[in-house]
Amino acid sequence: MQKKYICLYLHVHQPFRLKNYNIFDIGTTSDYFSLKNKQIFNKVSKKSYIPANRIFLRSLKKYKNFHLNLSITGTILEQMNCWDLDVLDSFKSLVLTKKVEIISETYYHSLASLYSLKEFKEQVILHKKIIKDLFNQTPTYFRNTELIYSDNIAQLVEDLGYKGILAEGTEKVLYWRSPNYLYQTNTNKGINLLLKNYKLSDDIAFRFSNRNWNEYPLTAEKYLHWIDNTPGEIINLFMDYETFGEHQWEDTGIFNFLEAFIKKAVRLGYKFLKVSQVNKYLSKKGVVSSPFIISWADTERDISAWVDNSLQRDSLHKLYLLEKDVLNSGNEYIIKLWRNLQTSDHFYYMCTKWFNDGSVHKYFSPYQSPYEAFNNFNNVLIDLKSNLLRRR
Numbered sequence: 020m021q022k023k024y025i026c027l028y029l030h031v032h033q034p035f036r037l038k039n040y041n042i043f044d045i046g047t048t049s050d051y052f053s054l055k056n057k058q059i060f061n062k063v064s065k066k067s068y069i070p071a072n073r074i075f076l077r078s079l080k081k082y083k084n085f086h087l088n089l090s091i092t093g094t095i096l097e098q099m100n101c102w103d104l105d106v107l108d109s110f111k112s113l114v115l116t117k118k119v120e121i122i123s124e125t126y127y128h129s130l131a132s133l134y135s136l137k138e139f140k141e142q143v144i145l146h147k148k149i150i151k152d153l154f155n156q157t158p159t160y161f162r163n164t165e166l167i168y169s170d171n172i173a174q175l176v177e178d179l180g181y182k183g184i185l186a187e188g189t190e191k192v193l194y195w196r197s198p199n200y201l202y203q204t205n206t207n208k209g210i211n212l213l214l215k216n217y218k219l220s221d222d223i224a225f226r227f228s229n230r231n232w233n234e235y236p237l238t239a240e241k242y243l244h245w246i247d248n249t250p251g252e253i254i255n256l257f258m259d260y261e262t263f264g265e266h267q268w269e270d271t272g273i274f275n276f277l278e279a280f281i282k283k284a285v286r287l288g289y290k291f292l293k294v295s296q297v298n299k300y301l302s303k304k305g306v307v308s309s310p311f312i313i314s315w316a317d318t319e320r321d322i323s324a325w326v327d328n329s330l331q332r333d334s335l336h337k338l339y340l341l342e343k344d345v346l347n348s349g350n351e352y353i354i355k356l357w358r359n360l361q362t363s364d365h366f367y368y369m370c371t372k373w374f375n376d377g378s379v380h381k382y383f384s385p386y387q388s389p390y391e392a393f394n395n396f397n398n399v400l401i402d403l404k405s406n407l408l409r410r411r
Contacts, residue, residue, distance in 0.1 A: 022247075022287065022288045022289050022290075023199070023246065023249070023251060023252055023253060023254055023289065024252065024253040024254070024289070024290050024291075024292050024297075024300055024301070025246070025253070025254050025256065025284065025289050025290070025291045025292070026088065026213060026253055026254070026255045026256065026291070026292050026294060026297070027086075027087055027088065027256050027291055028088040028089070028090070028122065028162075028185065028255070028256070028257045028258075028294070029087070029088070029089055029090075029257075029258060029259065029260040029262075030089075030090050030162070030257075030258070030259050030260060031068075031089060031090065031091040031092065031095055031110075031260040031261075032091075032092040032094065032095050032128055032259070032260075033056075033059065033060055033063060033092075033094065033095045033098055034094055034128065034362045034364040034365070035052045035053075035056055035094055035098075035359050035362065036052065036053045036055065036056055036059070036364070036385050037051055037052060037053060037365070037395055037396065037399055038050075038051065038052060038053035038054065038055075039053075039395065040395055040398045040399050040402070041395075041398060042398055044398065044402070045398055045401050045402045045405065046402065046405055048402075049356065049402060049403070049406055051356065051359075051360075051399050051402075052359070053385070055385070056098070057098075057102050060095075060098045060099075060102055060103070061102065061103070062265075063261060063264075063265050064103055064106045066264040066265050066268070066269065067260065067261050067263055067264035067265040068106050068109065068110075068260070068264075069105075069106065069109060070263075070264055070269070070274060071260065071263040071264055071274070071277070072109040072110065072112070072113060073109075074263075074274060074277055074278050074281075075087055075113055076109075076112055076113055076116070077278075078278070078281045078282070079113065079116045079118045079119065080116065082281065082282070082285040084285050084289070084290040084291060085118070085281055085285055085291045086118045086119070086120070086291045086292055086293045086296070087113065087118065087119045087120075087291070087293075088119070088120050088121075088122055088160075088293055088294050089110070089113070089119060089120070089121050089122065089260070090121065090122040090123070090124050090162050091110065091121065091150075092124065092125075092126065092127070092128045092146075093126030093127060093128075093142075093145060093146055093149055094126075094127060094128060094359070094362060096149055096153065107153070110154075111153070111154060114154045114155075114156065118293070119293070120156070120158075120160070120293040120294055120295055121150050121154055121156050121158055122158055122160045122161065122162050122185065122294065123143060123146055123147055123150070123158035123160065123161045123162070123181065124143075124146055124161065124162050124163065124164065125139065125142040125143060125146060125163070125164050126142045126143075126145040126146040126149065126358070127142055127358045127359060127361050127362050128164050128362050128363055128364070129142060129164060129358070129361035129362060129363060130164060130167070130322075130325060130326075130335065130361065130363050130366070131361060132163055132164070132167060132172050132175070133167070133312070133322065133326075134335060134339040135339055135342055136175065137342075138339075138342060138361075139175065140175075140179065142358070143161075143179060158181075159181060159182045159183070159294075159295055160181060160182060160183040160184065160185065160211075160213075160294040160295065161176045161179075161181040161183070161184045161185070162184070162185040163176075163184075164363050165314045165315060165316050165324070165325075165363060166185060166186055166187045166215065166257070166313075166314050166315040167312060167313075167314045167322060168184070168186035168187065168309055168312070168313050168314070169309050169310065169311060169312045169313070170204070170205045170206065170308055170309055170310055172312075173204040173205070173206050173210070173212070173309075174204075174206045174207065176210070177204065177206045177207065177208055177210050181210060182210055182211060182295070183210050183211030183212065183213060183294060183295075183297070184204060184210060184211070184212060184213075185212075185213050185214075185215070185255075185257065185294075186212060186213070186214055186215070186309070186313065187214065187215050187217060187313050187314060187315040187320050188214035188215045188216055188217055188255070189217070189313055189320040191309075191311075191313055191320060191321075192307055192308065192309040192313060193214070193307065196304075196305075196307070197250060197251050198214035198215065198216050198217075198251075198255065199216060199249060199250065199251020199252060199253055199254055199255075200251055200252050200253065200301070200304040201213065201252070201253060201297050201298075201301040201302065201303050201304060202214065202303060202304055202305060202306065202307040203303045203305070203306050203307075204306070204307070205306050205307065205308035205309070209303075209306065211294075211297060211298065211303070212307055213253075213255050213294060213297065214255060214307070215255050215256075215257040215315060216249075216254050216255050216256065217315065217320075219242075219245065219246065219249070219254060219256060220255075220256050220257050220258050221258075222234070222237060222242070222245075223237070223242075223256070223258060223262060223267075223273075223276075224258040224259065224262045224266065224267075227267050227271060227273060227276070228267050228268070228271040228273070236272070237276065238276070238279075239276055239279035239280040239282075239283050239284075240283065242276075242280060243280070243283055243284055243287060243289075246284075246289075252301055253292070253297070253301060257315070263277055317372070323370075323372075324367055324370055324372075325363055325366040325367055325370070326366070327370065327371070327372070328369070328370070328371050328389075330369045330371070330389060330390070330392075330393040331366045331369045331370070331393075334365075334366060334369065334393060334396055334397060334400070335366060337397070337400055338357075338360055338361065338400060341357060341400075341403065341404060341407070342357075344407050345357045345407065348407060353403070353406065353407065356403060357403065360396075360399065360400070360403070364383070365392070365396055367383065367384075368383075368384040368385070368386055368389065368392035369389045369392045369393050369396070370389055371389050
């Protein structure tokens with residue numbers, strides 16, 4: 020008897036972080052981005068991308084039933100292309116096995132789906148193009164930035180021709196149902212909907228190295244025992260690629276766990292699926308509707324990580340207010356600057372939450388406080404706006 024299927028999906032992303040841009044820089048330079056971006060990229064590549072890709076490549080070649088799904092933002096692909104082609108080649112090597120599927124998203128990892136449908140569609144097209152150019156794949160599945168999802172967003176994605184979409188398996192939309200089945204969207208055609216099992220995903224992504232966790236240490240045997248005893252047909256494990264080596268450092272044993280998990284799962288009879296394979300093995304168990312917006316971020320599983328406070332909302336409003344003038348300028352340099360400012364990380368850094376969620380935000384932020392992030396971002400916005408005025 021076939022055991023449950025596993026869908027392993029990893030998200031690869033690094034933003035172009037802003038440099039310290041104060042009021043005296045306004046009008047003097049439009050060089051907004053930090054030199055530390057290259058340093059951070061090199062660190063993450065050494066700690067995460069290169070060693071994890073070695074493990075994945077070995078596993079893809081060794082195990083017939085192991086497949087992998089990736090989404091890779093345009094911003095990190097630009098960094099690879101600019102700073103280390105070996106890293107890019109390591110991802111290309113995975114795709115060349117024909118056992119890795121790349122999932123579409125917004126090129127700039129933006130919140131455009133919430134603020135500008137025209138810009139959202141343009142960024143999806145840009146992302147699809149770079150994936151085709153670099154990996155010779157045309158994605159058929161979509162994941163929105165931070166798994167931001169609603170019925171309206173699903174309809175947009177369906178209209179763009181995608182066959183499926185990924186989302187968070189939160190009780191907010193599932194109620195009594197399990198995320199461990201294939202569902203369909205509440206849209207005209209009802210495309211495939213794959214929902215993250217956030218408990219099992221977060222056991223690796225967030226709890227793996229926590230010595231205060233009552234299940235520490237997590238072993239491959241223990242984890243597979245949990246999967247064995249989880250009802251359903253498919254376990255969707257969605258997490259950041261940087262989980263392996265960057266969020267969970269090598270000395271935690273994360274790489275040993277990863278390799279052992281893949282090996283033991285395959286030998287026990289589990290089949291890891293590419294997202295486009297799910298129709299071959301599973302039938303849809305009904306419609307899941309999300310009339311409100313959800314995401315995979317924070318305990319609320321909503322969009323409060325980016326739009327909860329006035330700092331964030333004010334910055335986003337001002338940014339998208341520039342859309343018409345930016346696009347009408349026809350200046351590719353200005354347009355690219357504006358689009359890089361849309362990356363959701365900039366607004367994540369402005370979050371003022373406390374407790375566990377606040378600690379996570381602080382861990383990822385290059386700023387001392389959300390207010391510093393806000394001031395820095397808005398100094399850049401002022402310069403961008405004055406730059407537009409000068410070019411009229």
